[in-house]
């Protein structure tokens with residue numbers, strides 16, 4: 216089966232600056248895929264290249280087998296990109312705008328049932344006949360997401376769709392997007408909510424400085440890079456033979472990286488031998504955010 220997205224040897228320069236430094240990535244049809252990375256990693260540049268809004272300096276991208284450069288129309292038809300900013304025509308109502316958008320991609324009245332499904336799935340039913348101009352910010356946001364889906368694209372790219380949206384829309388959006396994924400649509404998501412990527416996505420690419428630094432299933436990334444984290448509050452100084460495991464230390468609290476439970480026993484035995492008491496102890500599984508921090512050295516909360 217042809218890949219949903221096939222990225223081969225992509226580089227992108229802005230003047231002397233290399234925003235993408237050789238990206239190869241294949242995303243299979245039906246995947247729910249996350250693209251993560253700190254500010255400036257190159258995520259938006261890559262998405263703009265996928266959408267054909269930018270030209271690569273070298274390399275090629277195919278969407279459902281269609282080259283974004285030489286077969287732009289077909290490639291673009293297979294793709295729905297939810298952008299970060301709102302662009303709409305203020306004279307249409309929501310349903311008209313969606314039908315118009317679908318028509319732009321060559322879809323006719325046969326697509327109307329799908330438009331209604333999108334309207335319903337995103338909670339826009341009451342607003343279907345409202346003029347775009349009159350929608351609240353949150354409703355405009357929904358209409359923007361609907362706009363990207365109106366032509367029923369095989370591949371749906373969501374560039375931080377939940378940044379600044381309320382919990383209700385976030386849940387509704389994920390329910391709808393998960394349904395589309397189950398129907399076979401390929402979903403590519405950039406988000407700075409790493410727990411979203413962790414719960415939704417099968418596979419994750421982490422980018423840093425224009426390159427992919429990790430590419431694996433979410434499960435394998437968590438298994439291979441994460442491990443556990445032991446937080447201790449101690450009566451005295453941490454023995455020297457445990458210093459190698461320290462992740463961070465603040466006051467009398469110390470966080471150790473442990474890969475296995477037997478290490479916890481070792482820690483406790485060495486503390487006992489050094490006559491240091493444990494005042495408090497907590498063992499936590501690391502999450503995708505910890506993996507992310509380890510790999511790209513940036514905190515998830517500030518990641519976009």
Ligand SMILES: Nc1ncnc2c1ncn2[C@@H]1O[C@H](COP(=O)(O)OP(=O)(O)OP(=O)(O)O)[C@@H](O)[C@H]1O
Pocket residue numbers: 229232234252253254255256257258259260261518519
């Ligand atoms: N049109 C442009 N001209 C010059 N430099 C650019 C341009 N677009 C992006 N860049 C630079 O390319 C790098 C990658 O930017 P990009 O927006 O792709 O990152 P990002 O991972 O999407 O970051 P963010 O999370 O902040 O959106 C940044 O250093 C950015 O300043």
